[in-house]
Amino acid sequence: MKGVTILLATSAIALPVSAHAQATDAASANTDTSDIIVTAVARGQNKLDSSISVSSLSAEQLQTSAPRSVAEVFRNIPGIRSESSGGEGNANIAVRGLPVASGGAKFLQLQEDGLPVLEYGDITFGNADIFLRADFNVARVEAIRGGSASTFASNSPGGVINLISKTGEQEGGAIQASTGLDYSDYRLDLDYGGHLTDSLRFHIGGFYRQGTGPRQAGYDGNKGGQLKFNITKEFTGGYIRLYGKYLDDRAIGYLPNPVRVTGTNSNPHYENIPGFSINQDTLHSRYITRNVTLDGNNNPVVDDIRDGQHPIVKSFGLESQFGLGGGWQVTERFRYSDISGRFISNFPSNVDSASTIATALGGAGATLSYANGPKAGQIISNPSTLNGNGLLAQIVVFDTKLNSLDNITNDIRITRDFAIGGGKLSFTAGFYKSRQTIDTDWLWTSLLSDVVGGGNAALVNVRNAAGQLVTQDGAYAYAASYFGGCCRRSYNVDYNTNAPFASLSYETGRLTLDGSLRYDFGNAQGTIAGSDLGGGRVGTISYDINGDGVISDAETRVGVIPLTNPAPVKYSFNYWSYSFGANYRLAEYLAIFARYSRGGRANADRLLFGPAVSTVDGHLVSSDAAVDMVDQAEGGIKYRSGGLALYATGFWARTEEQNFEATTQTFFNRKYRAYGLELEGSYRMGGFSLTAGGTWTKAKIVSDVLNPAVVGNRPRRQAEFVFQATPQYDFGPATIGVNFIGTTSSYTQDTNQLKLPGYTTVNAFLQYRPIERVQLSLNANNLFNVKGFTEAEDASIPANGIVRARSINGRTVSAAVRLSF
Template identity: 70%
Template sequence: MTGGIRFLACSLIALSTAAAAQQAAPKTDESKAPAQDAPQDIVVTAVSRGQNLLKSAVSVSSLSADAIAQSAPRSTAELFRNIPGIRAEASGGEGNANISVRGLPVASGGAKFLQLQEDGLPVLEFGDITFGNADIFLRADTNIARIEAVRGGSASTFASNSPGGVINFLSKTGETQGGAVQAGIGLNYGEYRFDGDYGGKLSETVRFHVGGFYRQGEGPRRAGYDGNKGGQIKANITKEFTGGYLRLYGKYLNDRAIAYMPNPVRVTGTDADPHYTDLPGFSITQDTLHSRYDTRNVTLDGDNRPATHDLRDGQHPLVKAVGLEGKLDLGAGWTATERFRYADISGRFITNFPSAVDRADATAVALGGAGATARYFNGPQAGQAVPGDAYLARVVVFDVSLNSLNNITNDFRLNRSFQLGGGALDVTLGFYKSRQTINTDWLWTSTLLAVQGGGRAALVDVRNAAGTPVTENGYYAYSATYFGDCCRRSYRLHYNVNAPFASFSWNLNALTLDASLRYDFGNARGRIAGADLGGGRVGVQSFDINGDGTISAPETRVAVLPLGSAAPVHYNYDYLSYSFGVNYRLRDDLSVFGRYSRGARANADRLLFGPAVRTSDGGLADSSAAVDFVTQAEGGVKYRAGGIALYATGFYARTEEQNYEATQQRFLDRKYRSYGVELEGNVKRGIFQLSAGGTWTNAKITADPLTPAVVGNKPRRQADFTYQLAPELSWERVSLGASIVGTTDSYTQDANKLKLPGYTTVNAFVQVRPLERVQLSINANNLFDVKGFTEAEDATIPANGIVRARSINGRTVAAAVRLQF
């Protein structure tokens, strides 16, 4: 780790030295000319309208389409690791990542305080819907022109429910005539992928772009079947006219990708100095608790009818979206901007989660009592005894039907500039409206699975000392019995969000002052059903699942939804957000800025099934529970000239958090404080280019009435320092480079006992262009095959030394050929 930090420090010093050299160089006539705004200097995310980077008091980073391809990502979350200030736990597969910014907590899952957008509108209104995280429904492909990330600042007032920041995927819209097709293959893992896109002009005033991808294969871990299968297509068409434009667009996403959960790993040493090693026959970086012998989940559906679901669906987003975007000159200096999108969203989330892992002999006794034995139910050893020193996982199958996460969103703005006090006052008035549906069913079961890699793990049955079956076909229960029979749930909810907002930005020569306000008001309506609502509701009963006329042991443990005693959800909320900023441009290439903001996030489904909402009438038992506030201060310096850019930002934030974590089955009510420094820079000199970034964060829990023992501790999984480096060499025919991402140690849980070791991972690429329109490439993700742990369920090393943890994927190498036309 020390070497990685030194490498980053030296890189930033080198950038600073290059900047100083650039400044000291004699000025030519060309250098005296007024600075012109390059496209990458214009910020369009979480601002009133496009602004010059050096004139705006915001912290923003951008990833170009080339930078995205060269970083060799295997998931969307892996892209975010290249953005300073963003903490993306990219270990869950294609989606389901935990994402945060600047020390704001990841108390449960998803991206609570950070919004993911496509073309300026949210993918989902809430980024942490349980088993419906926003990144599940977002794919990075060749349709992307660039990704912009705004941290803090104006994100509080130019988007709802995103006080920490916004990451915006901006699509190509046909400005450049032409396109490309690319075919790729995994060289040491199972993946075949095809990408293509094309755009250009249909006439002098009409342009279009269309593109997408399809892929199929086992994926970066050995599952024993094609775990990743599906694709996406996106298209848009733009009509330009005097004073504006109108754009129509559509998206169809139908994809399946394994959701990787924590896997078992042996931990020796102490909590403060742990050593993580693989279990026999199971690699923590290459394997997963999925298998060709475990592909079905038998359960009751949302109407309490027997159903069988395919575990190979994994994360299965099905998205059909249409939208429009337009800009119109209304006359008298007023401009109107309109963005609208309707997204029909559904699918499934289904995966294996280990509630406990132990030796086979100990597990058999735990489930069947003294003298119990375990035998393989299926696979090549079906019927044979499981060796006592083999390992078994008591698996809770997270089977969730995403019946509807439909989202309709509209953002309307009016803008005009006025002359005031010798300067220009830019005024924006707007109204935001969205409606988010959360219609899901949790249909969990409990199975017993051998811990074996290579996608060959078999289901296991247990018999007690008398030979009576305790399990059936690998099922211990048709409920989450391993979790105390919790979590058979049904949500039928609608969230309405309304937000008028206003922004005022005054510019006089080098000085820019801005202020913005946003008033969010909304409501939650619907009903929820579940045994863990309390009040004597039905939870577990006997049910003849297989219809054979007899009740087996697992069939005495069948979870049902108490549909006849659902509880209402019926409450309103409102909150005010504001942000004030100042930017002073010392020179054309140098500016300083400061900002103070207060934003908030309205809680959604994670607020339910707890004490905050009354089950009698659906109202709030605690009026403050509906909204969590974040206050932030930031200030920094920006330099950009002659192929060199340097940014440094100090930040301070206070955060409220009320949440529910499904795997730990606990409610949270906390306050946090974090402060730190972000550094970012890049330089380009001839054939060499280097981008570097680092974030130092000091975060702690400042209040917790439910668990006061953790007050003063560091939030779980929050590292002191994270960093990114991307060196590149490029000639006419050849380019090569790397993307280096690292983190220091953190703690698995808020108790601050067991540590997650720091790590550095290297992604590398080589591109060869033998012909003008042909490119051959090879890239490696996690080139040195390091173990990089992002989370663990256990707060301390268990007695048996088996910790359930998620690591980043091991080394994967892919090759591709690209044809441009």
């Protein structure tokens, strides 16, 4: 090390360790006793001296685990349940049994360099991971579960996952070209950093890629890239850093797809539908790319379904540290992010036999024909043999315009150490401020499609017995009529969060005691519009969509937003969070710790359009609806000596939750309890190394205001045991390894009927360095093409045996050439 300081995450002081050194520590499986944690703590600490649970992944580990998204990166963190089946984003992420009642990462905050990507991780159709990419800019991923995450970040009582950027301490960079061998994906990554002068350094990097992606969609579903940079000026007693990010990327959002289920709810067998693979196909197609609808101002528009998840992020920030004299230090972080884009994807509201759907939409004697594609106009004379499966899908296009998810965040803190009673007392105090905009329009429509893989599905028309079209060019409605005409909505709300916080930590001998306190207060102000608000608001009208002067049957079902009759949103919230911990170093290589914490999460857009907020004046109907609290206790033992490190943590949590799920139009108001054991370990001997982790969780619903029948049940999708393990061996110029990710079974819904089977996936990697600075690599994600189900819409096996479920992606193999310089 060269005395270079860097402040990362939410530490209160800078650490005399470079990002390169930190990455090296993580890569060595945390066997170095100087391993320092910096995320969601008052100040940097050695793992064995801290009373929190933290894990880290180095840049090298990110490469070898063969992730296809950030959600797949998170699967390798103990205690984290990352349902990585949505593509590049839209993953459901939970920690230590805390619930995912709807979607996203409600109790877990995703950060870049110590500040949140979004203030709320579960914005509907705007989950935080959509706006996050892991590329060569990342030096290290650090994750805290529970503990001080309650007091050193807002809205994150479950934990914090922080992507820490390289900042130029290590001179040089790399360029890598990669391609899919059994799927279409072409990508170029590059980065470079170093010193411009003795006191000025920089880093710049990014990627660009294009291809169909891991599933067969029939078009380039993944297209775009990212560019990030930072420049750091060091001076006596501190530094100042400026940084920026530009992300413009399109990636398909994979939603549930049809799969056939036989057997019983408790012992089901999931199998592919003829002509459609649940882990390699998708209900997207080269022939289904246009969504004709009305926009947020009720004007005709044609949106491109190929946009998928399309985040556009333009952000810049400042980070600085300087001394005030007398041992006092100030740390300032600021970031402004201009965030917009779109989320558009196909959701099957129902998949059934073609004849059953034809009758349901067109009545007895209804007939079917192709609306587009190579068979456009052709009559489907024998629906029961259609594509070898005889099925049709009633698709709701989740077309959501993200007008603005702009986020502005500032965190300032002051720190000082005091010598007291033969020990050291560390004091930190600060103030956090953020403003999160949620300005979105929901522009959903209802289409009818056949069910076939390979990106070859086409739209289908229905005619009634009299030969009159019920659909128009495959559209049954220009609204979410399959959902009863709901959800034509507009949100335009700003959420302000303010939080003073303080902490004290006292170290004396082998004992470390710490406590921290945070007070969050803020408000929500704005308007929402939609017929779901009631009060005579109209959400469906007749409208001549195609402008031919005739109102067709489908054009009598056109969704509009009642813009002239919005409802106000105007309420405030506040809550206290605290965390107290103790750590005792039994020996140089052994420590025990215990901690109790209470933290909160303010509810955002998912609280709206429900019973909690008045549609008359925008105030809360129930004062406790704005915030959900989480109480947690944890304790464990940590061992690290030579090449062996072992960590075991027992945990308990009690969680409140009020939420809304868009796909089922269901509100939740309940409490949960979870307890369990989290294990993490690593071992290194010569060229062999092993990292592994597992989490056993016992969770249940302890109360439910709206649906008492589920009390005592296990929360949906909550497995009792999840695990990961990565053995690898380095020999000369080569490295070979395997990454195992596994889970036991869980239930599709809170009624605890239909099970999602447990599964284990295997990711394999091989690296070969023929000459200095050149590396050839081969990696396989889901090597054995396992069907791994993360969620399903159906609570039990339907009469027709067709379940709508999300599986992880099937096998993808890629190769890369990397040149370091």
